[in-house]
Amino acid sequence: MGYEAVIGLEVHVQLSTKSKVFCSCSTEFGAPPNTHVCPVCLGMPGSLPVLNKKAVEYAVKAALALNCRVNLKSVFARKNYFYPDLPKGYQISQYDMPLAEDGYIEIETEKGSKRIRIKRVHMEEDAGKNIHGEGDDPFSYVDLNRAGVPLIEIVSEPDISSPEEARLYLQKLRTIMRYIGVSNADMEKGELRCDANVSIRPKGSDKLGTKTELKNMNSFRHVQRALEYEIERQISVVEEGGQVEQETRLWNPHLGITETMRKKEEEHDYRYFPEPDLVPLVLTEQFVENMRSELPELPDEKKKRFMDQYGLSAYDSEVLCSSRELADYYEKAVSAYNNPKAIANWVMVELLGRLNKESKDVTQSPIKPEQVAKLVELIDKGTISGKIGKQVFDIMYKEGGDPEAIVKEKGLVQITDAGEIEKFVDEVIAECPEEVQKYLKGKTKVIGYLVGQVMKKTKGKANPQLVNKLLREKLEGMKG
Amino acid sequence: MAISREEVLYIAKLARLEFDREKVEEFTHQLGKILEYINKLSELDISDVEPTYHVLDMVSVMREDVVGQSLPQEEALSNAPDSKDGFFRVPKIIGGE
Numbered sequence: 001m002g003y004e005a006v007i008g009l010e011v012h013v014q015l016s017t018k019s020k021v022f023c024s025c026s027t028e029f030g031a032p033p034n035t036h037v038c039p040v041c042l043g044m045p046g047s048l049p050v051l052n053k054k055a056v057e058y059a060v061k062a063a064l065a066l067n068c069r070v071n072l073k074s075v076f077a078r079k080n081y082f083y084p085d086l087p088k089g090y091q092i093s094q095y096d097m098p099l100a101e102d103g104y105i106e107i108e109t110e111k112g113s114k115r116i117r118i119k120r121v122h123m124e125e126d127a128g129k130n131i132h133g134e135g136d137d138p139f140s141y142v143d144l145n146r147a148g149v150p151l152i153e154i155v156s157e158p159d160i161s162s163p164e165e166a167r168l169y170l171q172k173l174r175t176i177m178r179y180i181g182v183s184n185a186d187m188e189k190g191e192l193r194c195d196a197n198v199s200i201r202p203k204g205s206d207k208l209g210t211k212t213e214l215k216n217m218n219s220f221r222h223v224q225r226a227l228e229y230e231i232e233r234q235i236s237v238v239e240e241g242g243q244v245e246q247e248t249r250l251w252n253p254h255l256g257i258t259e260t261m262r263k264k265e266e267e268h269d270y271r272y273f274p275e276p277d278l279v280p281l282v283l284t285e286q287f288v289e290n291m292r293s294e295l296p297e298l299p300d301e302k303k304k305r306f307m308d309q310y311g312l313s314a315y316d317s318e319v320l321c322s323s324r325e326l327a328d329y330y331e332k333a334v335s336a337y338n339n340p341k342a343i344a345n346w347v348m349v350e351l352l353g354r355l356n357k358e359s360k361d362v363t364q365s366p367i368k369p370e371q372v373a374k375l376v377e378l379i380d381k382g383t384i385s386g387k388i389g390k391q392v393f394d395i396m397y398k399e400g401g402d403p404e405a406i407v408k409e410k411g412l413v414q415i416t417d418a419g420e421i422e423k424f425v426d427e428v429i430a431e432c433p434e435e436v437q438k439y440l441k442g443k444t445k446v447i448g449y450l451v452g453q454v455m456k457k458t459k460g461k462a463n464p465q466l467v468n469k470l471l472r473e474k475l476e477g478m479k480g
Numbered sequence: 481m482a483i484s485r486e487e488v489l490y491i492a493k494l495a496r497l498e499f500d501r502e503k504v505e506e507f508t509h510q511l512g513k514i515l516e517y518i519n520k521l522s523e524l525d526i527s528d529v530e531p532t533y534h535v536l537d538m539v540s541v542m543r544e545d546v547v548g549q550s551l552p553q554e555e556a557l558s559n560a561p562d563s564k565d566g567f568f569r570v571p572k573i574i575g576g577e
């Protein structure tokens with residue numbers, strides 16, 4: 001029997017405000033431990049939280065960019081549990097009256113576009129950081145600099161049906177957060193964190209299986225791998241006649257497995273109640289509309305425009321719009337020379353290929369967009385062949401320089417003079433009597449080899465179509 | 481009784497509180513009384529009443545995103561029973577949150 005996975009993700013995104021969400025301590029990363037703390041974020045008696053306006057603006061922008069309905073009234077609530085990184089004994093979050101609900105984003109899968117619904121977006125504060133003593137050290141060490149940094153939690157509906165879709169969803173979230181400038185959303189830095197709820201069911205069934213919650217996945221790749229493992233695990237449990245237990249499991253990246261962290265009966269009972277230290281957050285329509293008007297062209301809007309304006313595929317548009325900088329780079333190139341499809345290819349295959357290999361992004365590209373445009377123009381005009389184009393691109397990438405100058409300097413201009421090419425064709429015919437005989441006996445496919453020989457002699461500079469034509473004429477003439 | 485002994489023990493556990501047998505009996509009785517009294521409210525029809533999330537007649541009190549003064553590390557740690565190298569030091573935490 002075939003199974004399908006049902007996955008929902010809970011994502012926390014750190015908002016890039018200067019100060020914390022309920023006090024004026026700095027959110028700057030990397031300070032010495034416990035130097036960005038005050039009575040409020042240390043949870044000292046008598047201190048009172050005051051909401052950061054910028055955090056609200058960022059959260060509303062994020063909610064709008066995720067196509068959510070912003071609730072004009074939302075309420076903060078206390079989520080009660082004990083843990084050393086939580087100085088108050090509760091986390092200020094939102095519960096029954098979240099900031100926003102009912103949104104969606106679109107991801108581009110191999111099977112086409114898919115919409116993943118978003119259940120809610122709410123505001124909350126981050127906890128501190130625990131460092132566990134190594135080896136025999138019987139202590140843990142707590143740094144509360146991060147306690148009180150603003151977060152939004154984005155909860156998806158269980159619309160995700162594969163580990164790959166989960167990765168695409170997260171990458172799309174990151175893209176959106178970066179576009180609108182509310183978070184850098186870097187998973188490795190913990191600015192975007194993800195927990196997953198996953199269950200399996202027989203294909204086509206509409207019943208939900210027992211789900212497990214997965215934690216501790218701190219990169220896109222780990223999310224995908226952890227889900228792949230967990231789905232396989234659940235399937236084998238069921239196939240062996242067992243039952244999946246409701247529990248929280250931790251991804252162990254070293255072993256590549258998920259392990260039980262706590263069973264259902266050990267689950268927390270958070271006893272939420274309205275935060276008496278904060279008055280409700282009431283927003284005006286005007287405020288929400290102001291936030292909407294400050295949003296830039298969003299990734300999906302840009303993607304649709306790229307498809308319409310440049311005639312690109314959904315996939316190509318999705319890739320080129322995966323960051324604002326990359327989309328800008330592409331559009332700069334296209335405005336310098338109008339061949340959108342060819343430029344898309346060079347940017348995606350040659351440029352991104354090289355950049356990705358070096359873990360760089362487009363802002364670190366040694367090649368300027370205008371230079372990519374020029375290269376494509378040189379190929380289109382027949383000054384150089386596509387093959388030589390790759391060579392030129394490589395030189396541009398490694399040594400820098402304008403394509404025209406490189407072509408001139410290295411003598412890479414395409415040979416289009418029939419007389420000149422004929423010389424090489426004659427040479428090759430003289431040097432390859434066996435292949436020529438094969439051709440004359442009807443094995444005309446051998447011409448490919450002969451064309452290759454001519455190209456080799458001209459170091460790839462001959463116009464291949466012309467070489468083909470001349471060779472064919474000569475060989476046919478020899479048949480007589 | 482409006483609350484069972486098991487529920488009292490459960491709440492005590494969540495609050496990290498420990499009581500002897502007698503105290504548990506006493507609290508079960510007292511909490512039950514309180515809950516019974518509060519339950520009087522459910523006799524009222526409040527279907528048209530908006531829930532009171534806050535007793536103050538204020539909303540949306542906010543501050544600008546400006547960094548202010550934090551405490552010196554020494555002072556931040558001064559109330560802690562134990563600290564080391566600028567960190568609060570606590571017994572080793574096992575098994576996540």
Ligand SMILES: [Zn+2]
Nearest residue numbers: 023025038041
């Ligand atoms: Zn503070």
